[in-house]
Amino acid sequence: MVNEQHFKIKHFMARAAFGQRIIQYHANTNLEETIKKTFTDAKRYQSIELISHAQYDELRRSMTLNGSKIREVIKRSREKIKSINIAWIDQLTDPDMALREKMTLFWHDHFACRSNNAYFVQKQNNTIRKHALGKFGDLLTAVSQDAAMLQFLNNQQNRKSQPNENFARELLELFTLGRGHYTEPDIKEAARALTGWGFNLQGEFVFRKRVHDYGQKTFLGRKGNFDGEDILSIILEEKQTARFLTEKIYQYFVNDQIDPEITEVLAMRFYDSGYNIELLLKEIFTSAWFYDPGNVGNKIKSPVDFIAGLMVNFDLQFEDPEAVLFLQRAFGQVLFYPPNVGGWPTGKAWIDSSSLAFRLRLPEFIIRMSSFRFNKSDEDLGDLSNFRKETKRLRSKIDWKQFGESFSGTTNGKLISDCADYLLNVPLEDTNMKFIEEYLNSIGDAYDPVKEVMLSIASLPEYQLC
Amino acid sequence: MLASGSLLVPNFLKAMNATNSNLTKGPNGKILVVIQLSGGNDGLNTIIPYRNDIYYRERPQLAIEKRHTLKATDELGFNNSMNKFKELFEEGYVSIINNVGYPNPNRSHFRSMDIWHTASNSHEYLSTGWIGRYLDASCEGCAKPHDAVEISDSLSLALKGKDVKGLAMRSPQSLYRSISTGSAKDLSQLHQDKHHENDQLHYLYKTLIETTSSVDYIHEHSKIYKSKVPYPQNPFARQLKTIAEMIGSGIDTKVYYASLAGFDTHIRQKMQQERLLQTYSDAVHAFIKELKEYNRFNDVMILTFSEFGRRVKQNASQGTDHGTANNLFIMNGNLQKPGFYNEGPNLKNLDAGDLIYDIDFRCVYATLLDKWLDIDAKVILGGEFEGLGFV
Numbered sequence: 001m002v003n004e005q006h007f008k009i010k011h012f013m014a015r016a017a018f019g020q021r022i023i024q025y026h027a028n029t030n031l032e033e034t035i036k037k038t039f040t041d042a043k044r045y046q047s048i049e050l051i052s053h054a055q056y057d058e059l060r061r062s063m064t065l066n067g068s069k070i071r072e073v074i075k076r077s078r079e080k081i082k083s084i085n086i087a088w089i090d091q092l093t094d095p096d097m098a099l100r101e102k103m104t105l106f107w108h109d110h111f112a113c114r115s116n117n118a119y120f121v122q123k124q125n126n127t128i129r130k131h132a133l134g135k136f137g138d139l140l141t142a143v144s145q146d147a148a149m150l151q152f153l154n155n156q157q158n159r160k161s162q163p164n165e166n167f168a169r170e171l172l173e174l175f176t177l178g179r180g181h182y183t184e185p186d187i188k189e190a191a192r193a194l195t196g197w198g199f200n201l202q203g204e205f206v207f208r209k210r211v212h213d214y215g216q217k218t219f220l221g222r223k224g225n226f227d228g229e230d231i232l233s234i235i236l237e238e239k240q241t242a243r244f245l246t247e248k249i250y251q252y253f254v255n256d257q258i259d260p261e262i263t264e265v266l267a268m269r270f271y272d273s274g275y276n277i278e279l280l281l282k283e284i285f286t287s288a289w290f291y292d293p294g295n296v297g298n299k300i301k302s303p304v305d306f307i308a309g310l311m312v313n314f315d316l317q318f319e320d321p322e323a324v325l326f327l328q329r330a331f332g333q334v335l336f337y338p339p340n341v342g343g344w345p346t347g348k349a350w351i352d353s354s355s356l357a358f359r360l361r362l363p364e365f366i367i368r369m370s371s372f373r374f375n376k377s378d379e380d381l382g383d384l385s386n387f388r389k390e391t392k393r394l395r396s397k398i399d400w401k402q403f404g405e406s407f408s409g410t411t412n413g414k415l416i417s418d419c420a421d422y423l424l425n426v427p428l429e430d431t432n433m434k435f436i437e438e439y440l441n442s443i444g445d446a447y448d449p450v451k452e453v454m455l456s457i458a459s460l461p462e463y464q465l466c
Numbered sequence: 467m468l469a470s471g472s473l474l475v476p477n478f479l480k481a482m483n484a485t486n487s488n489l490t491k492g493p494n495g496k497i498l499v500v501i502q503l504s505g506g507n508d509g510l511n512t513i514i515p516y517r518n519d520i521y522y523r524e525r526p527q528l529a530i531e532k533r534h535t536l537k538a539t540d541e542l543g544f545n546n547s548m549n550k551f552k553e554l555f556e557e558g559y560v561s562i563i564n565n566v567g568y569p570n571p572n573r574s575h576f577r578s579m580d581i582w583h584t585a586s587n588s589h590e591y592l593s594t595g596w597i598g599r600y601l602d603a604s605c606e607g608c609a610k611p612h613d614a615v616e617i618s619d620s621l622s623l624a625l626k627g628k629d630v631k632g633l634a635m636r637s638p639q640s641l642y643r644s645i646s647t648g649s650a651k652d653l654s655q656l657h658q659d660k661h662h663e664n665d666q667l668h669y670l671y672k673t674l675i676e677t678t679s680s681v682d683y684i685h686e687h688s689k690i691y692k693s694k695v696p697y698p699q700n701p702f703a704r705q706l707k708t709i710a711e712m713i714g715s716g717i718d719t720k721v722y723y724a725s726l727a728g729f730d731t732h733i734r735q736k737m738q739q740e741r742l743l744q745t746y747s748d749a750v751h752a753f754i755k756e757l758k759e760y761n762r763f764n765d766v767m768i769l770t771f772s773e774f775g776r777r778v779k780q781n782a783s784q785g786t787d788h789g790t791a792n793n794l795f796i797m798n799g800n801l802q803k804p805g806f807y808n809e810g811p812n813l814k815n816l817d818a819g820d821l822i823y824d825i826d827f828r829c830v831y832a833t834l835l836d837k838w839l840d841i842d843a844k845v846i847l848g849g850e851f852e853g854l855g856f857v
Contacts (some may be wrong), residue, residue, distance in 0.1 A: 169589065187540035300666050332620055340577050342591030348669050350592050352621045352631035353611045353677035357644050364648060426664060431656050459649055
C-alpha cells in the first residue's frame, strides 16, 4: 500500500521537475529528502556552450559583407539555435538539473524574447540559468542589460533625441509591476532614464553616455536624475513587484487560480528576503497547502511539459535528436520562439480539437515506433498524413525491460493501477480502468502487457495533467 | 461492450444533435471565409498606382510598368498575374478597401499577425482570437468546434476562444482517421455523461467529446457534395476546394479559415509575388465559380488580409521590407459597394517612409460581425469600431 508521502513526492516532482524517471519513482521514498536533494542538485548548473565567441565573431564579420550573404548567415545561426534548443531539452529532462532548468524555463517565458543571433540566444539562456534561483534583482539587471533583450525591445534605438519606449513599457507591464500599477508618464520617464543602454558588436552591454538623457525624471512618484539602474531599484522598492512575480510563480507551480491570502503572505516574505527566488520556491514546496488535493493534478501540461514528461516517464531517447523540434513545432511551443513578449499562453489555451487529438495519439506513435515488432506501413499512420515524413523522426529507444521489472504485477488489475500510479497525477477512474482491462483482454498474449498498459494510460486525457 | 450513455446527453451535445437534424433541410446561414496571406503581401505591387510618379521613383527596379498592369480605374491596376481576380472584380464581386491598418503599427510578422488575430491594440496581449470570441459569444455554450474550421494542421490564435475553440484539419478524412483509429472515440463515448470534479479534466473530456462529435458530423456530411469545378493543383487551391465541398455538402460551419504563405519578399520580390498572386487569384476564381454553381455565393463572404503591407521604397535586394497599412479584399455575390471602397494610398503623406492607415482593421471585423454574422461586435472587439458600408 502506497502511503501519503508517496503522493506528495509525485506531486512535488510533477511541479518542481517534469515528473519522475522510473528509477527516481522507486528511489524517492521520503518527501523531505527528495525536496532537499532537488534543491541541493539545483545549486550546480551547466551552461550551454555550443557557439563560441570566435564563431560568433566570424558570423558577425560575414554579416557586414553584403546583402545576399546575410540570409546565409541567418540560416546558419538558426541551425545553431536548433542545436541549443536540443541541448536545452536534454538539460530539462536531466533528473539532476530539473529544478534550475524548470525555473530557467519559467523565466524564459517571463522575459519572452526572440533573436536570430544564436550567440545572443545562448548568452541570454545562460544568463537566465545563472540567476534563475538567485535574487530577482540580479536577474532583472542581467536581462535588462542583455544583448538579445536590448535588441528585441529596441532599447538600442532608445536615445535622448528620440526615445524608444518599447523596453520601458514591457519592463513595467510584463516583467515587474503588471498592468495598472504605473502610468503612461511613468513609461516615458523610465524610457528617458534607460536611454543609452545598448550593446556592442561583441554582444556586451554598453552604456552610451552620448545618447543618455541626464535630465531630471519623475518616476513612480520619485524625482531625480535617474539612470537605468535607478529605475530598476525603484521598481524593486515597490511591493507590487513582489506581488506580481509571486502570483505568477504561484500560478506556474501551484494553481492557475490564485489564493490571494497565500500569495500575499508569500509576496511579502519574498520582498523581505530581498527577492530570494530559491527561498520563495522552498516555502511553496514545503507548505502544507501545496499538497492540498485542490492543488494536485489540476494543471494542463504545456507542450514542453508534455514532451519533456514523456521523455522522463518513458526514459526515452529519440534516434533523431531533431524529433524534439518537430514536436515543439507540432504543438506550437518552440523554445526561443515565444509568440510575443507576453510569453506563451497557459492552461486550457493549449487544448483544442486538433492539439488534443495529436496529444492523445502521440504516445502510440512513439511507442509503436520503438517496437521492433512494429511492422505497420506508413500508410497506417496516415491519419497524421501531413506528419508522415516527420513521424519517422519519432523512432526512439525505450528500455522496456526496466518497466517490465517494475510493473510485472500478478493480475492485470494490479498492473494497470501500478502503471497509473506511476504515470498519472490524478486517480484512474473505474471507467478507464475497465476500459483498459477490456482492451488488455482483447489483444491476448501476443503483446507485452506492460507496454500496452503504459501506452493506454499515457493516451488518456488524464495524462495531460500535472 | 461500451456504454452508449445516450440517456444523459449533456446540453451542448443535444444542441449539436438538434442542429444536425436541421441540416438535411439545408442551412440558410451566412458563411465567412477568411483567407490569410502570410508574410506581409506587398499591396503596392498588388494594386498598382500606375500613374503615381512617387511609386516609380521609389521603386526603380521593382515598380510594375504601366503597360504591364491590368487597369481597373484611371489610377489603379492589378498585378498582371491577377487576370482571374480582375474578372471577379469586373463582375462586381470584389470590394477593395485601401489603407487598412492600426495605430502604432508593429513590423514584426508574428506580433502584427497576433494583433490581426486577436484584434487587440498594438500594446495589448490577448490570448483569444476574434473568431474564437465570436464562438464564445455566439450561443451561450452551444457553439461547437466545427462552427469555425481552419484547413490546417494546427489551429490559429484567431480561432481560439476562451471556452470554445475552432477545429483545425487538413481534410475531413484526415481528422476522422486520427480520432477513430485510437482510443479517443471510445473514451469520449465512455465519458459522455460524466461530470469531472477536476475542472481541467472536465475541460479535456469536454473537448474530446465535442471533437469526436464534430468530426463525426463533418465526416458524415462531407461526402454529400463533391467538387464539380477544376481547381489548380496546389495546396492553397486544395484548401479552398475542401471548403467548397463542405459548404456544398450543407455542413453548418459558419467561419472557414485558409491561408497562403510566402509573401515575405525581401529579396527578388517580383517573380515570387507574381507566382503567389496568381496562385491566389486562380484558386479564388475557381472557388467562387463553384459557389455560384451551387448558388451559395450570396451567402458566402470572403475576407482576404495580410499582417502588414511593405515599405514604399524598395530595398537593395530587389525586394521590399516590412511596412504598415495595406489593402484588403472583400468578396461576395451581393456586395453593397463593389469596386474600390475608398481611395488608394497617399504616397505624398508617409510616416517615415510608410503608408498611413485610414481604416482600422477592426472596423472591417466589426462590419463582418455585426452585419454578416449577426452578433454584437462590441462584445467581441471590446470597443466601438465604426462599421463600413460594404455589406
